[in-house]
Amino acid sequence: MKILFNKNISFAVLILVCACIVVACGSKPPKQERSSAELAAIAAQKAEKCAPETYASAQKVLQKARRLTTEKKYDEARLHFKSAEKLFAQAIKEAKANKECMNEDQQQEEVEEELKIVEPPIDPEEAALKTADYQLEMIHFPFNSDIITDEAREILKKNARWMLNFPEAKVLIEGHCDNRGGMEFNLSLGERRASNVRGLLMTLGVMENNLEVISYGEERPLVDEDSEEAYARNRRTEFKKIWKN
Amino acid sequence: MLLLFTANASAQLVIDVDPSMTRKYPIAIAEMKLFEDGKGNKDLVAQVKQGQQTLMNDLAIAGIFEVLNPKSFLEDPKTSGISQAQIDFTQWLQVGADYLVKGGIWNLGAGKIKVDLRLFDVTTGSEKLQKSFEGELAMQRMVMHNFADEIMMFFTKQQSIFSTKIVAVRKIDKTKQIYIVDFDGKNGYSVTRNSSINLLPTWSPDGKGIYFTSYMNNNPDLYRINPSGKKTVKISSYRGLNVGASVNRTGTQLALTLSKDGNSELYVMDSNGSNLKRITHSHAIDSSPTWSPDNRTLAFVSDRSGYPQIYQVDVNGGAPVRLTFQGNYNQSPAWSPKGDKIVFCGRDERLVFDLFIVDPKTREITRLTQDEGNNEDPAWSPDGRHIVFSSTRTGKSQLFIMSADGSNQRQITNGKGKFSTPDWSPILKAMP
Numbered sequence: 076m077k078i079l080f081n082k083n084i085s086f087a088v089l090i091l092v093c094a095c096i097v098v099a100c101g102s103k104p105p106k107q108e109r110s111s112a113e114l115a116a117i118a119a120q121k122a123e124k125c126a127p128e129t130y131a132s133a134q135k136v137l138q139k140a141r142r143l144t145t146e147k148k149y150d151e152a153r154l155h156f157k158s159a160e161k162l163f164a165q166a167i168k169e170a171k172a173n174k175e176c177m178n179e180d181q182q183q184e185e186v187e188e189e190l191k192i193v194e195p196p197i198d199p200e201e202a203a204l205k206t207a208d209y210q211l212e213m214i215h216f217p218f219n220s221d222i223i224t225d226e227a228r229e230i231l232k233k234n235a236r237w238m239l240n241f242p243e244a245k246v247l248i249e250g251h252c253d254n255r256g257g258m259e260f261n262l263s264l265g266e267r268r269a270s271n272v273r274g275l276l277m278t279l280g281v282m283e284n285n286l287e288v289i290s291y292g293e294e295r296p297l298v299d300e301d302s303e304e305a306y307a308r309n310r311r312t313e314f315k316k317i318w319k320n
Numbered sequence: 321m322l323l324l325f326t327a328n329a330s331a332q333l334v335i336d337v338d339p340s341m342t343r344k345y346p347i348a349i350a351e352m353k354l355f356e357d358g359k360g361n362k363d364l365v366a367q368v369k370q371g372q373q374t375l376m377n378d379l380a381i382a383g384i385f386e387v388l389n390p391k392s393f394l395e396d397p398k399t400s401g402i403s404q405a406q407i408d409f410t411q412w413l414q415v416g417a418d419y420l421v422k423g424g425i426w427n428l429g430a431g432k433i434k435v436d437l438r439l440f441d442v443t444t445g446s447e448k449l450q451k452s453f454e455g456e457l458a459m460q461r462m463v464m465h466n467f468a469d470e471i472m473m474f475f476t477k478q479q480s481i482f483s484t485k486i487v488a489v490r491k492i493d494k495t496k497q498i499y500i501v502d503f504d505g506k507n508g509y510s511v512t513r514n515s516s517i518n519l520l521p522t523w524s525p526d527g528k529g530i531y532f533t534s535y536m537n538n539n540p541d542l543y544r545i546n547p548s549g550k551k552t553v554k555i556s557s558y559r560g561l562n563v564g565a566s567v568n569r570t571g572t573q574l575a576l577t578l579s580k581d582g583n584s585e586l587y588v589m590d591s592n593g594s595n596l597k598r599i600t601h602s603h604a605i606d607s608s609p610t611w612s613p614d615n616r617t618l619a620f621v622s623d624r625s626g627y628p629q630i631y632q633v634d635v636n637g638g639a640p641v642r643l644t645f646q647g648n649y650n651q652s653p654a655w656s657p658k659g660d661k662i663v664f665c666g667r668d669e670r671l672v673f674d675l676f677i678v679d680p681k682t683r684e685i686t687r688l689t690q691d692e693g694n695n696e697d698p699a700w701s702p703d704g705r706h707i708v709f710s711s712t713r714t715g716k717s718q719l720f721i722m723s724a725d726g727s728n729q730r731q732i733t734n735g736k737g738k739f740s741t742p743d744w745s746p747i748l749k750a751m752p
Contacts, residue, residue: 219627219649255673257651257665257696258741259520259564260621260628262540263577263584263605266561270582289539290561290579294496294517 104144105153112137112156115163125176126169133162204237211237211246211314214272215307219256221267223275231272234314235279242285245317248272250290251297253306258292265290272312287317344386345475348417348442349376351390351397353424361427364457368425371435371460375421377504378468378482381730383705383723384475388417402438409445417442421471425460433457437467439474449474461506479747481701485547486708486732487511487521487530488719488742498532500547503701503708503744505719505732511549520564520741524571524591527748531555531565531574542576542593555593564608567591568615575599575609575618575635586620588635599633600640608652612680613659619643619680621651630664632680643678646685650676652697657704661724663688665696675709675726688726697741700724708732708742 116137123130140155171177203209211234214227223231238246250269252261269288277283298305352372354365379385394411401407402422412420420442426434432455439449449470453463465482472480481503490499490510498511498521512518516536523530529544536543541557542565556562560579567574571591578587586599586606600606604624611618612632619632622640627648633640644650649667656662661677668674673694677686689695693713700707705724710717714731717738722729733739 219623256628256649256667257608257621259577259608260605260651262519262561262563263579263607266579266584267605270579288560291517291535294519294535 102149104147104149105140105156108153108156108160109140109144112140112160112163115160119163119166119170122163122166122170124170125173126166129162129166129169133159133166136162200233204233205240207241207244209237211316213311213313216268216310216312218253218306218310219264221264221271223271228275231275232279235276235281238276238281238285242282243319245285245287245319246276246281247287247289247315247317248276249295249313249315250288250292251295251309251311251313252293253309254293254296254301255306256293258294262290262292265292268310269312344384345418346388346416347379347385347419347421348388348393348412348415349379349390349421350393350395350400350423353397353400353402353422355424355426364425364427364433367457367460371425371464372423374461374464374504375423375468378465379421379471381504381706381721381728382468382472382480383728384472385419388415392416402436404440404445404447407440407445409440409442412440412442419448421467428454431457433460435460435463437463439471476703478703481703481706481744481747483748484702485745485748486719486742487523487547487745488710488733489519489521489740491738491740492736498530498545499739501719501733503721503732505734508733508735509549511545511547513549522565522567522743523745524567525569525746526571527746531567533563533565542574555591556589566609566611566618568611569613570615573615575611577607577609586618586633588618599635599637610653610655610662612655613657619653619655619662621653630662630678643680643683644685645683649673654699655680656700656724657702663698663700663707665698675707677724686726688722689729692729695720699743701744702746706744708744710740710742 119130119133136155137159140152140159143152143155212230214223214230216222238244248269250265252265266288269290273286273288276286296309297311298308349372352368354368376387380387392415394414395408402424407422420440422438422440424436428434435453437451438447440446441448451467451470468482469480472478484503485500486503487498487500489496495515496517496519497513498518499508500511501508511530514536516534518532518534521530521532528546530547531542531544533540533542537557539557539559540561540563542555542562543552544555545552556576558578558580561577561584563577565574565576573588574591575586575588577584583603584605584607585601586609587596588599589596599618602622602624604622606620606622608621609618610620616635617632618635619630621628622631625642629642629650630644630653631640631642643662644664647666647668650664652665653662660679662680663675663677665673666676673696674690675688675695675698677688678684693711695709695711698707698709706721707724708719708721711720717740718731719733719739719742720729720731
């Protein structure tokens with residue numbers, strides 16, 4: 076409401092200025108001084124509540140300056156515009172000094188802002204997939220298997236969406252195994268896990284050139300322990316971003 | 321079990337050494353005699369004792385001897401000598417010895433010694449072997465190993481393993497280094513000293529090179545390095561895996577696994593990396609090749625049946641033939657030097673990894689290890705009498721050796737770090 080009101084005032088002022096120009100006053104109207112004062116008035120709107128006295132007197136002076144302008148008493152008007160500008164600046168200063176009042180004001184503003192945010196519901200996951208530093212999630216495999224489980228597939232879909240959002244990044248798919256079985260065979264198993272994941276990412280639209288594969292077999296466990304839980308965590312593919320220049 | 325043993329000691333003894341033979345040769349190793357001028361030297365006394373221990377340990381590992389307990393000996397070492405005329409053989413017959421080792425050591429001063437070693441046939445009272453050595457005191461361990469080699473040569477007419485080494489991977493902190501120890505686990509040192517992962521070492525048949533895979537260049541590439549750790553040469557660096565090299569018995573060709581065509585397949589190349597030839601074609605994993613001693617066939621692992629099993633394939637092509645049908649997780653095959661056995665690692669019904677042998681002709685399976693942790697990564701000694709492997713039976717993975725029938729299992733490493741994937745060197749020193 077405040078804004079509407081002020082716009083009306085500005086509009087009125089504009090009409091006055093135009094009228095003055097049309098009338099073609101003898102001495103020069105205080106154009107510069109007037110526009111500075113009007114701008115100061117807009118800037119000082121928030122000070123009305125926290126420095127009411129100064130603000131009111133600034134408004135009075137401004138109104139008088141306008142009246143003097145319509146009466147073509149340009150020199151007097153110029154002085155009034157200048158002092159109005161100063162008073163508005165003074166009002167802003169006073170309002171800022173009145174911290175208690177300002178805090179209340181800010182809180183109210185924040186509440187108003189929050190109410191605004193509720194309106195458009197943005198999916199945070201979707202937003203994250205659009206950030207460059209999104210963490211590509213690893214997937215896990217059953218024992219001696221390169222089968223991509225349903226759970227893993229959902230993760231890969233998200234990873235693929237990120238890769239499609241950032242085609243300027245290559246992704247290195249690292250295949251890993253648990254430490255059971257021969258190291259040599261596990262290098263092949265890790266390779267097959269990573270290759271299988273690459274194949275699925277390609278069917279999801281990721282460019283082949285953006286996908287690199289390496290197997291670490293059982294050489295880089297997440298958890299260097301011997302337990303079913305550790306084994307399950309170690310059977311995985313990880314995704315490392317390689318940014319092209 | 322085949323023992324051609326004649327009572328006539330002068331005749332050639334030919335023992336087809338089957339370590340499973342029930343009767344082993346009772347052998348006594350008499351206390352080494354330290355001659356007058358060395359008696360006050362504590363260091364020398366300790367070295368002499370150690371030398372004797374080395375010889376006893378070697379003959380115990382050999383698998384064809386029953387090394388008699390010195391506590392049972394009747395002879396007074398102070399009064400007896402080391403030559404035939406100075407030995408009362410009846411005293412040795414009484415303790416049950418068929419053979420007797422005697423040794424004398426002289427202090428030559430300035431860290432030098434003279435060693436005289438002899439093997440006697442107790443039943444005939446005759447000297448069978450005699451060896452002398454003059455040199456540094458520090459060499460005495462090697463002298464004992466050499467004499468053990470000579471004793472084995474005398475009995476088996478074959479070169480033995482007491483001058484051999486074993487290469488393996490040693491995990492220290494986050495790195496894995498190629499590491500060499502003597503066959504008895506002593507004198508270990510790191511061959512590679514980088515901050516990367518170095519894997520799957522294998523000897524060249526002349527003992528002058530070790531092939532291994534390393535991530536030092538951010539891809540599992542194949543390299544060759546001298547056992548001294550000097551001079552690393554890149555052999556194969558195709559995109560993807562370059563792993564599991566196995567050298568043929570003449571050293572001219574390598575079999576290995578490459579994944580450059582999108583999946584692990586077996587290939588053969590010249591030992592410098594040239595003349596690549598693809599051997600297998602399947603959507604499954606084909607890996608871990610090992611040459612037959614006639615260089616014609618490769619045994620390998622494939623999971624084309626759904627789970628890893630041992631197969632063999634002609635190097636010149638043809639369809640692979642499956643060798644193992646028991647168990648559902650058989651890996652890490654190693655073909656014996658004689659060609660009649662393939663040792664491999666299998667996971668049994670209790671999900672424990674143990675070592676087994678498959679006869680490539682009859683496909684008969686024999687179990688070698690049981691109820692002692694996980695046992696993996698088997699490799700043959702060059703004489704085919706022993707197998708080195710890794711085991712978790714004492715906690716973290718360490719190296720063990722055993723006779724080819726699974727008997728006589730001994731831990732050889734127990735230092736810092738975890739050991740895996742050992743490979744036994746060829747016989748490095750020609751017998752004199």
